[in-house]
Amino acid sequence: MNRAEWHDAIRFLKKGTAxxxxxxxxVLSSYFLxxxxxxxxxxxxxxxxxxxxxTACNLRCPECPSGLRAFTRATGKINxxxxxxxxxxxxxxxxxxxxxxxxEPYLHPQLLEMVAYAHQKGIYTATSTNAHFLDAMHARxxxxxxxxxLIISIDGTTQDVYQxxxxxxxxxxVLAGAREIVKWKQQLHSPTPYVFFQFLVxxxxxxxxxxxxxxxxxxxxxxxxxxxxxxxxYQNGHPLIPDLEHYSRYKKMPDGTYRIKNKLSNQCWKLWHxxxxxxxxxxxxxxFDKDAQHKMGSLKENSFREIWHNETYTHFRQQLLKGRKHxxxxxxxxxxxxxxx
Numbered sequence: 001m002n003r004a005e006w007h008d009a010i011r012f013l014k015k016g017t018a019x020x021x022x023x024x025x026x027v028l029s030s031y032f033l034x035x036x037x038x039x040x041x042x043x044x045x046x047x048x049x050x051x052x053x054x055t056a057c058n059l060r061c062p063e064c065p066s067g068l069r070a071f072t073r074a075t076g077k078i079n080x081x082x083x084x085x086x087x088x089x090x091x092x093x094x095x096x097x098x099x100x101x102x103x104e105p106y107l108h109p110q111l112l113e114m115v116a117y118a119h120q121k122g123i124y125t126a127t128s129t130n131a132h133f134l135d136a137m138h139a140r141x142x143x144x145x146x147x148x149x150l151i152i153s154i155d156g157t158t159q160d161v162y163q164x165x166x167x168x169x170x171x172x173x174v175l176a177g178a179r180e181i182v183k184w185k186q187q188l189h190s191p192t193p194y195v196f197f198q199f200l201v202x203x204x205x206x207x208x209x210x211x212x213x214x215x216x217x218x219x220x221x222x223x224x225x226x227x228x229x230x231x232x233x234y235q236n237g238h239p240l241i242p243d244l245e246h247y248s249r250y251k252k253m254p255d256g257t258y259r260i261k262n263k264l265s266n267q268c269w270k271l272w273h274x275x276x277x278x279x280x281x282x283x284x285x286x287x288f289d290k291d292a293q294h295k296m297g298s299l300k301e302n303s304f305r306e307i308w309h310n311e312t313y314t315h316f317r318q319q320l321l322k323g324r325k326h327x328x329x330x331x332x333x334x335x336x337x338x339x340x341x
Contacts, residue, residue: 004222008194011148015095015124023047023093024273031272038266040317042309045093048274050287051086052101053078053108055279058132060167063230063240065290066102067167073292078279080110082299084117086277089304091121099127100151101276102290106133112145119146128153128198130169134177136184142193143184150193152178152221155200157211164204165240175219182220196223201247202240209247234258262333264325271317275308283307285316288329 001009016024026044034041054077061067087094097118099105105127108114118125126149134142142150154174156162162171181195199205199212209226216224228249231238235257242248250258270286277283281299284292294316297307307313324330 002223004194007191008149008222011192011194012096012124015122017092017122019092020047020095024095027273031269034272034317034321035267038321040314040321042272042314042317044273045090045305045308046273046275047094048096048098049090049094050098050101050274050276051078051083052103052277052279053099053105053111053114054103056107057102057104057130058107059104059130059169061165062167063232064102066104071102071291073278074280076279077108078114080114082281083114086299086304087118087121087123091118091123094123096124096126099125101278101287104130104133106138112138112141112147115142115145115147119148124148126151126193129177130166131174131177132169134180136180139177139180140184140188142181143188143190147193150181150195151198151225152181152195153200154178154197154212155202156205157208157215161205161208165200165202175215178219178221195221196225197221198225198227200227200229201242201244202229203242204240206242206244206247234260260331260333264330264333266321266324268320268324268330268333271320285313286329288333294329 023044024047027047030041030043055066055071055075056077057066059067065071099111099115105111106129115125115127125147127147128151131152152174155165156171159171163169178195197212197216199209201209213224226247228247229240230249231240234241234250237256237258241250241258245251249260249262251261252258275283275285276287276289277299278292282292283296283299283304285294285296296313296316297310299307320327
């Protein structure tokens, strides 16, 4: 862990209030008790939350529902007034908020206003972006918003490699955006946001792993993290599956087929601490339910507390504790196969 990572970790811990620490203890203890008893017990409220600013995206990445324009659910962008009602209900327990689910967050015109609102509530805030909209104005506003963490997706160090996955993207814009963020952090003497490149390792870019580390140092971002790629039809192989097994969610079998590495144990921390809220107010169990097929309830009709403890959520947790391998969104889960730089 480098100095920037240590400082980021300390900032995160300092976001904890007595109430947030107590809530985290309740969630953690109820999770372990649920594992031991095989009964869904939930004593706390979410520690973390992903909220979806918009489903829109400027790119057409081949394994992404937003990029493929393949949603079966409604698409749109979140109403900032609705966002504030969610935060007003949850902020006393909520510790970590990521402004991302599907889509490109910076396509929402009020994104940074919402970040600033959550920041004022003392919540650790983060977002993930393809960085095509980080011009000088947005970079400065990002730093001034109080955003704690900025994840910049960059899946290649040359345009020809980058565009094989980030279709329709321009690497020069990504690099320019990263430089703008670094510049404004320096000019405003701000320690935040903690900025790192996220490199989705696929076969076309696996040879550039050393190069992305060098590029990150040259630009001045705080680090690089590597992510395994989700492939929908992986069983018989796929051109995007890397040869480097360490960076793949899938293992090649002797017969030439592939299986996911994750053993899918009947447990999942996310179901106890980190739900997702879609742009139109649906609560879904985790970030792998990309098309919001497992709706736990609508925040347009019920409070978050009511949904978090309702019969639908309890049944879903029970289903997971008994047979996770039968839940569709778990089939391609990367929990247990994560790779960090």
